[in-house]
Every structure is written in C-alpha cells, then in structure tokens.
Amino acid sequence: MVEWTDFERATIQDIFSKMDYEVVGPAALSRCLVVYPWTQRYFGNFGNLYNAAAIMGNPNVAKHGTIILHGLDRGVKNMDNMKEIYAELSVLHSEKLHVDPDNFKLLSDCLTIVVAAQLGKAFTGEVQAAFQKFMAVVVSSLGRQYH
Amino acid sequence: MTTLSAKDKEVVKAFWAKVSGKGEQIGTDAVARMLTVYPQTKTYFSHWKDQSPSSPSVRKHGITVMAGVGDAVTKIDDLKGGLLSLSELHAFTLRVDPANFKILSHNIMVVMAIMFPKDFTPEVHVAMDKFLAALSLALAEKYR
Numbered sequence: 001m002v003e004w005t006d007f008e009r010a011t012i013q014d015i016f017s018k019m020d021y022e023v024v025g026p027a028a029l030s031r032c033l034v035v036y037p038w039t040q041r042y043f044g045n046f047g048n049l050y051n052a053a054a055i056m057g058n059p060n061v062a063k064h065g066t067i068i069l070h071g072l073d074r075g076v077k078n079m080d081n082m083k084e085i086y087a088e089l090s091v092l093h094s095e096k097l098h099v100d101p102d103n104f105k106l107l108s109d110c111l112t113i114v115v116a117a118q119l120g121k122a123f124t125g126e127v128q129a130a131f132q133k134f135m136a137v138v139v140s141s142l143g144r145q146y147h
Numbered sequence: 148m149t150t151l152s153a154k155d156k157e158v159v160k161a162f163w164a165k166v167s168g169k170g171e172q173i174g175t176d177a178v179a180r181m182l183t184v185y186p187q188t189k190t191y192f193s194h195w196k197d198q199s200p201s202s203p204s205v206r207k208h209g210i211t212v213m214a215g216v217g218d219a220v221t222k223i224d225d226l227k228g229g230l231l232s233l234s235e236l237h238a239f240t241l242r243v244d245p246a247n248f249k250i251l252s253h254n255i256m257v258v259m260a261i262m263f264p265k266d267f268t269p270e271v272h273v274a275m276d277k278f279l280a281a282l283s284l285a286l287a288e289k290y291r
Binding site for chain 1: 179180182183184200253256257260261264267268270272273276
C-alpha cells in the first residue's frame with residue numbers, strides 16, 4: 001500500500017483538477033513520440049508521424065493523448081488502490097497492446113516536462129517530488145500484470 | 148545512442164546561446180530539485196553542513212555543474228576528448244555512480260522547461276536529451 005502525505009494528496013488533486021486534459025495529453029504523447037522515436041512502434045496505424053511537425057499536428061495522436069490523461073485520472077481519483085484500479089489496463093497493455101513497460105516511464109518523463117512548463121515556478125521541487133511519486137506508482141501499477 | 152547529428156549540435160548551440168545567461172539559476176535549481184526529488188543523491192554531499200535547496204553549497208555546486216555543461220557545449224564535436232580530465236575527476240576522486248548523471252540531466256531539463264516553456268520545444272528537448280546523454284557517457288569514460 002502506498003502511503004501518501006497530506007501534501008502529496010493535495011498536490012496531485014490540485015495539479016490534475018486545474019489541468020486541461022485535451023491540451024496536456026496531446027502535448028505529452030506527441031513529445032514522447034518526438035523525443036523517444038522508437039515509441040512510434042505502437043502507433044503504426046496513426047498515419048503521418050514522419051517528423052515533429054507531423055506528429056504534433058496528427059489528430060490521432062491528439063485523441064490518444066487525451067485518452068491517456070483520462071486513464072491517469074482514474075489513478076488521481078483512487079490514489080489508495082491504484083494497483084487494483086490499473087489491473088485491467090495493465091492486462092490490456094501486456095496481452096493485447098504488447099507495450100514494453102519501459103515506455104511508461106518515458107511517457108511519464110515527458111508528461112513531467114509538459115506539466116513543469118505549464119506550472120512554471122509553481123512546480124517547485126516538493127511539487128515535482130509528489131508528481132513523480134504519483135507517476136511512479138501509476139507506472140508500477142501498469143506494469144504489475146505483465147508475465 | 149550518443150552520436151549527435153549536425154542538426155542536434157546546431158539546435159543545442161542555439162538553445163544554449165538563448166539560456167546560458169541564466170546558467171547559474173538553472174544549475175542551482177536543477178541541483179536543488181535533484182536533492183529534493185531524489186533524496187538518495189544527498190549521500191554524495193554529506194560533507195555539506197546545509198543540504199537544503201537554498202543553501203550556498205547548493206548554489207555553488209549548481210554554478211559549477213552548469214559551467215561544466217556550458218564548457219561541454221563548446222566541445223560538442225569531441226566530448227570524450229574535451230571532458231577527459233572531468234571524467235578522471237568523477238572516476239577516481241568523486242566516484243559518482245553514473246546513474247546519477249541521468250537523474251541530474253532530467254532535472255536540468257525540467258528547469259529548462261520551467262524557465263523557457265516556449266523555447267523548450269520537443270525538437271529542442273530531444274537534442275538536449277541526446278547531448279546530456281552523450282555528455283554523461285563522456286563523463287563516465289574513465290570509470291573502468
């Protein structure tokens with residue numbers, strides 16, 4: 001069971017309640033596809049991913065980025081049982097999507113950068129620590145059902 | 148993983164020209180964040196009386212690190228050769244586990260995103276990520 005301090009809980013709720021999922025999701029996913037191009041292997045049917053401009057403007061990427069953020073929302077609303085909440089999604093990513101779980105960390109790092117850019121000075125070291133802890137639990141939960 | 152293309156080098160140099168004026172601030176914030184977000188990194192600084200983010204030791208170290216990064220930008224065409232003595236320092240005297248270079252690189256980029264949100268585009272991000280990775284590799288060159 002993950003232990004969360006009051007500060008960590010409040011920080012996570014605060015960050016996500018103020019976040020526009022339809023901006024941050026696409027920004028994070030498209031950044032991931034640019035910075036770590038091998039992640040494109042999972043999006044063969046998304047159309048044009050030939051260069052950064054194409055990726056950033058690709059509507060399938062944008063749509064999927066938003067879906068991912070809504071997936072994170074589940075964790076935000078269930079911080080005390082994230083393993084259970086993500087069990088089904090973990091099975092999906094392992095058995096159907098065949099995503100190497102290392103990729104979850106790559107996307108998480110890109111999301112951190114996007115959130116940092118959005119929050120600016122408000123993204124203090126303490127806030128960053130809380131955010132990265134939350135993301136680490138998500139990443140771990142998503143990798144849990146792999147076998 | 149570490150060959151920088153001509154375009155990578157161009158992008159890194161251009162971005163560095165924009166941000167180097169704030170180098171001290173970037174370095175200080177990056178080191179402070181590293182100590183806060185990755186507390187295990189504090190083990191290398193047990194000789195500091197004050198390990199808090201606002202301490203003079205953190206500021207001094209941030210300045211030192213960023214000066215090293217800036218120097219590496221000027222030696223971007225031969226990082227291994229250019230960073231030889233720094234690598235020896237880290238290998239034989241400091242003996243910092245190279246895993247920590249990745250951690251500090253991440254925090255440097257978080258600070259860049261915070262301070263230059265419009266300029267730290269995905270293209271700049273990938274070039275900077277590659278550059279910091281190449282820098283880290285050059286720094287670990289003399290370890291064994």
